[in-house]
Amino acid sequence: MNEQKYEKKTKLSGCNMRKNKVLAKLRKGECVIIPETGHFASHKLLEMIGLIGFDGVWIDMEHKDLELSQLGPLTLACRATDMESIVRIAAGNYTNIIRPLEAGATGLVIPHCKSAEQARQIVHDSRFSPLGCRGFDGVAADAKFRTVSIDDYRKWASEEVLIGVMIEDKEAIDNIDEIAAVEGIDVLYFGPGDLSQTYGCFLDFDNKLMTDAIDKIAIAAEKHNRFWGGPLMNVEHFHNTRAKGASFFTHDADLFILKRGFDNLKEEYKQLLGNDKKST
16 A cells, blocks of 8 residues: 555645544554444444444444434444444445435445446545535535535545445456546455355355455555455454455454353353252
8 A cells, every 4th residue: 555645645634624543544554443333233332332442333234224314323423432433335326325424424335346337436426526526515414514614524525534345246356456446445345245155155265266356356456556355254364364455354243242242141140050059
């Protein structure tokens, strides 16, 4: 990743709005790992995650039953704790993109981007001119309810909102160089589950088709100065992909964290009951 290119770009701003912590670390060549939420997303949970000290949180609106009306309080909890709200939206139309942004999301990840044409449409819908032609409202949460100048808001939206696309289809791998070349895309996010389906090797992540796909993403990201990453599976996976340039990872979800907690609690109860003479 060429840090100087991004450093030059961000100096254009100087506006009175907060920097995107995730993008700031990525632009410095650092690694970012953020947790996922969706099943049990609430403003209280996200506030706790932010207070713990995470740089951001992945909010899943593709596979979870979150409604747009729930998103505003979630992004507010993120802002209150100086944490980024990275929202994986449901694939769909233009409204699916701009309304989460106006609700305060500081990053979007769009699923199933298969071609440069799709990537260009995503940039068109999510970026203001000159890169795109996002519809302008300028009075919502992302614009601080018109308490900052329109010029500052547009600069911030251009420089500090993360836009990522999910690479999770074999067509996307075939077109990865062209997708990565689209200006306005920040992150190429590897989706191993769905990609393995399209290759006919469901959940066989060690299959050569899958490992070759990772290499192609890494090469395209390096060539076009994009960040890339995906779900973090284990420590070995982290080291292998980090060595290839990956820097943006999501890891663990609220459902799994809760399940582990309750599993551990049940084991503790079993031990207590097993040592309880009155219960035997």
